[in-house]
Amino acid sequence: MTQHPTPPRDPLTTALNLARSGVPVLPLRAGKAPFGNCPACTKNACGGRPNMKQTGPCTCPKPCHAWAAATTDPTVINSREWAGAWREAAAVAYHPAGARLTVVDLDNTDAVAWAQAHLPPTRTVTTTRGQHWIYRGTMRSTHDVRPGVDIKSLMQYARWLGPGTGRMILLPDAVRTLIAREEATARPTPGVASSTPAREAWHRTVATGCRHTASYVHTGLDRGVAMVLARTESGAGTQAYSVAAFLARQHAACPGPCGLDTLTEPIVAAAVSVGVPEPYARRAVTNGLAHTTGEAA
Structure with missing residues (x-):
């Protein structure tokens, strides 16, 4: 795809076109923000949607959350x-991970120049201030991994600005390690405790005894995450266990260490995003990774 088609003027038409191609959409109001929750969902009084990180029972039919x-x-x-x-919508947003994508949001010309020097080319979409670089595959979303650079994938939305240009490639290690670097250098915020401790992404320094290439490991992980995300109705927890067990089996013949524990977070996040309670998702993935060694809890 090398040219931008003329986008429909009606956001609803754009949304329906995207949905037909498998891209999950939502309306955005002026200012690029989602519409506020309805009174029943304000301040998460409803308990939250089942596919949010903090799972809950909300089945509100409005575009809340x-x-x-x-x-x-x-x-x-x-x-x-x-x-x-839709009558008030100024734009359409989409959930990148729901379409098995990751968006590298480059917010200014300096960030774009950095990406051109350090990241492999992929599908590119022009934004009002910079560019979106779109890769196939999912990962954790993080703001400010470096000046002017955000990662939007799991549990995030991105504004739809057209299909872009260029060939989309598989999510590279150069993007994944941005989060590993950010986690390694981030300073803890006083008085703030996280229920999910940060884990670095899989890379060679935690897998000195692994016989596989980074591309092999990440390709398998991306395919596994996609399988979990596809279980939108039921079975995501079981699928998460199966994916983790499969990944563990691939490393059974490695001399080790293989750093398999660093693969858990994307699988857990994918399961949580489609409605699995976080403790259950984490236990399923941990047991799956331990399956080949007989250490499952």
Whole structure:
């Protein structure tokens, strides 16, 4: 795809076109922000949607909870409950991980210049201030991995600005290690405790005894995450266990260490994003990785 087609003027039409191609969408109001929650969902009084990180029972039919409202269901997108938002919508957003994508959001010309020097070329979309570089595969979303650079994938939304130009490639290690570097240098915030301790991404320094290439490991992980994300109705927890067990089996003949524990977070995040309670998802993945050694809890 080398040319931008003329985008439909109606955000609803754009959203329906994207949904038909498997991209989960939601409306954005002026200012590039999602629509606020309805009174029943304000301040998460509803308990949150089942596919949010903090899982809950909310089944609100309105476009509440930002990225977690993104859907490919035309019945929902065309529903009476979403109609008011579409009448006021200034743009369309999409959930990158729901389409098995990662967006590197480059917010200014300096960030774009850095990407051109350090990241492999991929599908590129021009934004109001910079560019979106889009890769196939998912990972954890993080803001400010370096000046002017955000990662948008799991549990995030990105504004739809057109299909872009260039050939989309598989998510490279150069992007994944941005988060590993950010986690290694980030300073803890006083008084703030995280329920999910940060883990670095898989890379060679934690896998000195692994016989596989980084590309092999990340390709397998991306395919596994995609399989978990596809379980939107049921079975995501079991799929997460199966993916983790499969990955562990691939390393059974390695002399080790292989750093398999660093592969857990993307699988857990994918399971949580489709409704699996975090403790269950984490236990399933941990047991899957330990399956080949008989250490499952």
